[in-house]
Amino acid sequence: MRFKYNLKSVTRTKSLMFWGMAFPVIMGIIFNVAFGGLSSGEFNPIPVAVVIMDDMAMISTAFYEALPMLSEVMAATVTGYEYAAELLFEREIAGIFLLGYELELVVNSGGVDASILETVANEFSMTAITLGNIVNIDPHGIIAAVEAMQGYTTSMLQLNLQAVGILENFFYVMLAIGCFMGIHLGLESVANLQADMTQVGARVSVSPTSKLRLFAETVVSNTIVQFIMSVAVMLFYMHVLGVEFGERLGLILLACFFSGTMAVTVGMFVAAITPGRLAAKRNIILALCNVFFIAGGMFAIEIRNLIRELVPIFDRLNPIVLISDTFVSLAIRENLDIFIQNSLTMLGITIILCAASGLVLARRRHANL
Amino acid sequence: MLVKIDNLVKRYKDVLAVDHFSMEIREGEILGLLGPNGSGKTTTINCLLSLLKYDKGDITIFGQQMSPTRYDIKKDIGVVMQNVAVFDELTAYENVDYFCSLYIKDAATRKKYVEEALKFVAIEEHAKKVPPKLSGGLLRRLNIACGIAHKPKLIIFDEPTVAIDPQSRDYILEGIQNLNKNGATIIYTSHYMEEVEQLCSRIIIMDKGKALAQGTKDELKRMIKTGETIKMQVLDISQAQLDGLKELKHVFAVDYVGEDLTIRLTQGKHNLARVLEYLNNENITYGRVASELPTLNDVFLEITGKGLRD
Ligand SMILES: Nc1ncnc2c1ncn2[C@@H]1O[C@H](COP(=O)(O)OP(=O)(O)OP(=O)(O)O)[C@@H](O)[C@H]1O
Ligand SMILES: [Mg+2]
Numbered sequence: 001m002r003f004k005y006n007l008k009s010v011t012r013t014k015s016l017m018f019w020g021m022a023f024p025v026i027m028g029i030i031f032n033v034a035f036g037g038l039s040s041g042e043f044n045p046i047p048v049a050v051v052i053m054d055d056m057a058m059i060s061t062a063f064y065e066a067l068p069m070l071s072e073v074m075a076a077t078v079t080g081y082e083y084a085a086e087l088l089f090e091r092e093i094a095g096i097f098l099l100g101y102e103l104e105l106v107v108n109s110g111g112v113d114a115s116i117l118e119t120v121a122n123e124f125s126m127t128a129i130t131l132g133n134i135v136n137i138d139p140h141g142i143i144a145a146v147e148a149m150q151g152y153t154t155s156m157l158q159l160n161l162q163a164v165g166i167l168e169n170f171f172y173v174m175l176a177i178g179c180f181m182g183i184h185l186g187l188e189s190v191a192n193l194q195a196d197m198t199q200v201g202a203r204v205s206v207s208p209t210s211k212l213r214l215f216a217e218t219v220v221s222n223t224i225v226q227f228i229m230s231v232a233v234m235l236f237y238m239h240v241l242g243v244e245f246g247e248r249l250g251l252i253l254l255a256c257f258f259s260g261t262m263a264v265t266v267g268m269f270v271a272a273i274t275p276g277r278l279a280a281k282r283n284i285i286l287a288l289c290n291v292f293f294i295a296g297g298m299f300a301i302e303i304r305n306l307i308r309e310l311v312p313i314f315d316r317l318n319p320i321v322l323i324s325d326t327f328v329s330l331a332i333r334e335n336l337d338i339f340i341q342n343s344l345t346m347l348g349i350t351i352i353l354c355a356a357s358g359l360v361l362a363r364r365r366h367a368n369l
Numbered sequence: 370m371l372v373k374i375d376n377l378v379k380r381y382k383d384v385l386a387v388d389h390f391s392m393e394i395r396e397g398e399i400l401g402l403l404g405p406n407g408s409g410k411t412t413t414i415n416c417l418l419s420l421l422k423y424d425k426g427d428i429t430i431f432g433q434q435m436s437p438t439r440y441d442i443k444k445d446i447g448v449v450m451q452n453v454a455v456f457d458e459l460t461a462y463e464n465v466d467y468f469c470s471l472y473i474k475d476a477a478t479r480k481k482y483v484e485e486a487l488k489f490v491a492i493e494e495h496a497k498k499v500p501p502k503l504s505g506g507l508l509r510r511l512n513i514a515c516g517i518a519h520k521p522k523l524i525i526f527d528e529p530t531v532a533i534d535p536q537s538r539d540y541i542l543e544g545i546q547n548l549n550k551n552g553a554t555i556i557y558t559s560h561y562m563e564e565v566e567q568l569c570s571r572i573i574i575m576d577k578g579k580a581l582a583q584g585t586k587d588e589l590k591r592m593i594k595t596g597e598t599i600k601m602q603v604l605d606i607s608q609a610q611l612d613g614l615k616e617l618k619h620v621f622a623v624d625y626v627g628e629d630l631t632i633r634l635t636q637g638k639h640n641l642a643r644v645l646e647y648l649n650n651e652n653i654t655y656g657r658v659a660s661e662l663p664t665l666n667d668v669f670l671e672i673t674g675k676g677l678r679d
């Protein structure tokens with residue numbers, strides 16, 4: 001019964017659903033529309049301007065985050081509105097995206113480029129709306145979550161772009177990103193077990209049910225939610241977008257499971273061992289992810305190479321490196337060495353962090369209010 | 370004795386929030402913990418519930434030493450915290466059901482209890498709404514339902530009426546009385562003296578982490594000097610006449626501000642008659658005479674030297 005409510009409360013938390021499921025789906029659609037029938041290299045990115053307005057809504061933030069991933073579709077420059085209008089008038093760009101309370105597009109009518117851009121904008125907005133009414137719902141929680149997540153997706157992509165060509169592996173990369181978002185799922189759910197994190201946590205703490213038991217319930221339900229989201233994204237890619245994952249379907253599902261589960265437990269572990277209230281922990285997660293990104297070669301692949309040389313163990317255990325390498329290896333490698341090695345590592349990390357978080361939660365008998 | 374707190378001391382870094390506080394709660398009573406903002410009420414409650422670690426003291430509930438893992442004690446306690454604590458994503462019904470499930474395993478019993486709790490706070494018709502769709506008063510009531518659905522023997526209410534409309538407030542106070550009639554012992558914290566006066570059978574006045582006085586409201590009122598306050602409007606009165614008033618039996622303070630005359634007296638018979646007789650003899654015209662018995666605010670004022678309200 002509580003299991004059902006755990007599932008419900010997570011699946012109704014729209015920011016978690018957005019990043020874990022809606023986002024990869026939207027990106028897949030756009031990608032597919034832009035490259036439908038085309039193979040890599042035949043398509044010149046469409047020049048566009050992006051104008052950032054005050055008061056960016058979730059949809060606009062998400063779009064901004066997605067720009068690097070759309071780099072094969074559009075060559076975007078961030079400019080002021082007037083300059084953008086001038087460029088459009090002189091036909092140096094094909095359209096202007098206005099990122100504000102809504103996602104708006106201005107184009108010169110007619111032309112193939114304009115209609116591709118229109119599709120991009122429409123898909124982005126429309127899919128967002130249908131997938132849980134994300135655009136106009138209660139802004140507070142979402143904005144906080146988005147703020148905490150800014151930078152992740154962009155970085156994630158850069159990382160992978162450097163490793164492999166985007167076109168061939170785009171859908172693998174998107175699956176990896178969806179899995180990695182499980183880190184937030186983990187954080188948010190431990191929040192409701194700890195009196196110093198949330199009010200609900202306080203209520204749970206004065207009840208006669210042990211923390212350890214509730215923790216175990218949360219682990220199971222979150223892992224399931226995370227996995228279901230990955231499967232849903234994958235099914236969508238396969239059956240709606242017609243993506244072929246080949247014979248390795250089962251392995252990809254396994255990769256989703258190991259990656260998603262590890263991401264969830266990393267989030268839980270961080271939530272369990274760090275002090276402070278929920279907002280503070282969101283920031284800690286953000287900082288930690290930045291460390292992972294940088295170490296994983298986000299700004300420059302040289303940094304990752306350096307880390308690999310100096311602290312090889314850190315490179316081996318960096319969750320972002322683990323997840324993305326696992327997926328990409330399934331796409332590009334004949335043998336399964338990396339897949340097996342990484343999966344085992346992720347499983348190990350999951351077990352250790354799970355045990356450690358449970359222990360910490362059970363031993364912390366008093367709250368730090 | 371249902372609850373016993375003995376010499377509790379709780380320090381937050383440099384703030385001494387609870388300072389050698391002791392109290393006892395008898396079965397069946399409604400105990401009011403009355404104190405201004407920051408006096409240490411919530412901290413005391415959190416220590417009592419073993420949510421917080423305390424520096425010194427001894428806490429027993431149902432005659433047993435309380436600790437975070439005393440689930441046998443916790444199962445009979447209900448808590449309505451000062452802040453609303455519900456899942457925003459679950460409906461009112463689901464919220465009550467979730468929290469009730471932490472106490473009651475049997476599904477059929479729980480279903481009955483949840484329905485009773487929703488009915489008790491009269492939000493049945495909102496059972497399918499999620500908390501963000503509920504008004505402030507309804508949300509407070511849902512918060513109460515979540516705390517009491519498992520039919521606890523001891524219920525702790527920490528300022529449950531803060532920031533709600535008078536109608537919901539009366540509703541809640543009445544509900545607490547009913548819970549008490551049905552056998553629950555209640556601890557009620559507040560800084561509204563009217564509520565405490567109306568509701569509680571015994572009151573502890575708390576300030577700066579200390580228990581300053583305790584007793585029934587009549588006992589508390591008897592503790593202080595003021596037994597009666599007589600107020601009236603007087604257009605003209607001389608200083609000599611004011612001094613004369615002060616000489617009367619039982620009178621210990623006379624104030625004349627603007628046209629308002631306030632006379633404070635210790636307890637005694639025929640106080641008003643004596644005052645009016647004096648005024649008549651002195652040919653002083655007066656109007657709008659009112660005689661007031663002491664309020665908890667007077668008690669608080671005399672004990673702490675400051676008003677109860679911020
Ligand atoms: N986490 C904390 N860290 C430091 N000081 C705290 C903390 N919580 C409370 N205090 C301090 O302890 C004292 C008692 O606070 P407490 O919340 O117990 O008072 P209260 O009587 O419940 O007040 P209110 O009517 O405002 O709820 C106050 O001075 C408060 O500032
Ligand atoms: Mg308080």
